[in-house]
Amino acid sequence: MRLTKFTAVAAALAVLLVAAPAIAQDAVQGVDDGTQLTLWTRAATQARADQLIQAYNASHKNQVTATYVPTDDYQTKVGAAAAANGLPDLFSADVVFMPNWTSAGLFQDITDKINNMPGIDKVAQAGINVATWDGKKYGMPFVADLSVWMWNKKLFKEAGLDPEKGPTTLQEFADDARAVNKLGNGVSGTFWGGNCGGCEVFTWFPIAWADGADILNADGTESHANSDEWKAIYKVFHDLAADNITKMPETKDETGATWTSYFSKGIIGVMPMPASLTGVASDQLADADIGVTPIAGIKGGQSTFVGGDDIGISRDSKKADAAWNFLSWLQSDEAQIEVVAKNGNVLTRSDLSDNKYSSADPRLVLFNQIASKGQTPLAKNFGATFNDPQGPWLVLMRNAVFGDGSSVDADNQAMNDSLNP
């Protein structure tokens, strides 16, 4: 009898002792004990990553040292480091490259840490889904890039369109572009990066998603680039190109180096752009003339490409707890509002969309809100298939849009081969 009572008390104590740290964890995740952490990320995220890292270093004992790598060479550098076991504590990845690296085991399994993090359900799920492989979670969003449609209100007014109304379907997009194109005088209806596979990934995938379709199957092993939905999308752009509604020949040659600069020159009616107002206004384009609307499908709807970088703890790191302190802090109110929102960037926490910094501009609120309507495509061989300038997506897309589209089915076979080497 006494033994049983003793056991019961001991059991209760044990439960309390185990539960206590879990309760205390609500306050601080991971460990902040002055550890030095190394972090690699692409130059493309440098400005925003730097803001976050400086803020973290200023308020924590842990210190993060960031190495910025030229964007075009990031994959090469990580690959070389992986081959030689020289990965840093933390490193980011373009979201479409995450499956490639999670499946190769370059990141540590942080499923439990993520599942137990309070408020994790408010973090953009697309960013976590793409970092999940085989049921295990390896990363979280770091810096987000979304895609939207932007239109030039001044040109719309001149073309006789309602300057406050942006397109709500793909057809309206094309019609608005055609109307603006009639203005002539160096003005074009629209623009896109015709020689840049990644540009279309960023700006056309949401069109299909808004219609409930997709270009890939769920695990990224099958290409639907020749489906009826996609053939319809190619046709719209094919006609826009053939009728010179887009600035030619620049569109056909644009490799991605300058595609966003055309809108700022004030000569484009409506085109997809990254969801950021920083640096868009210029001498030729007043900020008040920039209209923003979510990307829509053929039938309407709204979607966006949840891009940017995810970040995880590398397999070679021995400082997982300290690294987790940084990772979890990234999603905290303090980081999201005082650093990200304050600098006019897109948040990774959907519940904070309408915060004191963004609420002044409804366009910023819109950016924050559409993240939850967007997706991130997942495929192990995404980069080699879609981003590679020598890859099959660019070939298929150019044949469909600048050619006569007859080879789409054959080109799709090359896509499937590339997704499943």
Place this chain on the structure above:
Amino acid sequence: MTPDVPDAHAARGGLSFFVRRQLMGFVYTIPTLVLVVLLFVTPLLLVAKMSLSSWALLTGEGAYNFPKNFVAISRNQLFWPAVWFTIEYTVVVTILLLGLGLGLAMLVQAQSRWANIMRTVFLLPVSLGLAAASLLAYGFYSPSIGPISPPLEQLGLIQGPIGFLTTSLSALMSTTFLVVWKYAGFYMLILVVGLQGIPDDLFEAASLDGASARQTFRYVTLPLLRPSLSLALILCVTGSLLAFDQFFILTKGAPDNSTVTVVQVIYREAFQRQNLGTASALSIIVLVVLVLLNALQFRFLRGSDRD
């Protein structure tokens, strides 16, 4: 080849003079030996090893699979087009570089002040790195900020922007122009040296015999330039066959994969398709081809050298 100087110390016993000289020579080459063996031969052996197994970039060594890697890379759809393109590029660049180099050399070989200035000007682009020069060219050819397309467009002399990199032919010619601009001075230097080595009496004799400038060039200058031209040829061919940086930066293989070189295929296999096995196999193939090619060139160019 050792000097025939008797060494008084040798009489003291120990190693003979010649053996000591041999050892001395060897000792002086130890740094070279160490550097070459450590940083060249060892990695090269590893490359050979990687070509024999399936080897993924991120996950490491797999099973032995010879000759699968070699077969796979030769069946790669970029392989043969890259080979033809690289050869095409090599021929074009070599002809232009050696031709222009020779022309420049003849123009600046005098000892005058003007010739010295000209020589310096032609040599300036050599001081740039190839990457920097490619970046320069990237901006130079740009339809928005370059100095050729936009001004001509604004002056109304042309309709649309000039597409320097839009068709495969224009991309090839634009890159060729970049490379020739950058390296012409270097080959000019090699050939100037060769020209200066031709004794003046030969030219005098030729003009006394009534030879025209063209005849002098053909029968006096060219044959005596053979050694310099051979060196230039070997350097140029090897360098062009291994061209990478300029295409990587300037064209990225565009448009539509028409300017992809063999080394670009190696790079892509290793880092985009993450297959070190096939990348290494291709590296080995390229090395074997180059060794054979250079051996042939060497033998052919030396064969009839009567120096």
Place this chain on the structure above:
Amino acid sequence: MSNTQHTGIGRTPYFVLTGGLAIIFLFPLLWSLFASVSPQPGTGQTIGFGFGNYATMFLFGAGLPLIALNSIFVSGLTVAITLVVSALGGYAFARFKFWGSDALFLLTLSILMVPFASLIIPLYVLLNKLGLSNSLLGVSLIIAMYQLPFATFMMRISFEAIPRDLEESAMIDGCGTFSVLWRIMLPSVTPGLVTVGLFAFLAAWNEFFAPLIMLTDPNKQTLPVAMANLRQQTMGVINYGATEAGVVVMAVPCVILFLLLQRYYVRGFMSGAVKG
């Protein structure tokens, strides 16, 4: 003998031709200077002409002074290693015949036949094992290795051009081999040494790939990598102003060195008078 007799063209056409060629050669360089200070949207210099792009570059990353210092360090180290190794080796190949000397020489030359992309991964793994992976020394060693074919060849023909009597008389006077090298031979091949040093410097200063892969500490970054970072920020869009300013900054030391040393390297090439 004047040029006209060799080339067969008159005096005026000569000046016109060379002058025209000179303009074509100089034009891209001058344009680069011009573009780096011109106004461009989306760069550090959007309105009017000025040095905005250079200001952006100065403050970028770890700061231009530190990055430039790293580049200078790597370049200097590469020059030192290259000169020592190739001078010793070139002397040996020129003057000593020993078992395996031809083979070693050819092996050194064959370095030219393997592209860096092929060797980069094994080299990285190797340097990692030697503890040299995140070090400026490691990078310098790699660049020096790639300079060996040209450098050793250059030094060899430079030494071969020196008349043997010079050495022989020194040896008769009782000089050991090493002091012959140090006191007699090296001073005679100064043009060759300067040429080798200059080209090694240019290679190291402009090298991008090796520091990219080998160096991770942001305080050890060199100029070419920092320039690449600056050039391409968000969404892959290129900052042209920064690109051209970067080209200028990278080129200026090279051009200056080139101009200062030109008497030497012309003679350096000639000292071998490329024989058969």
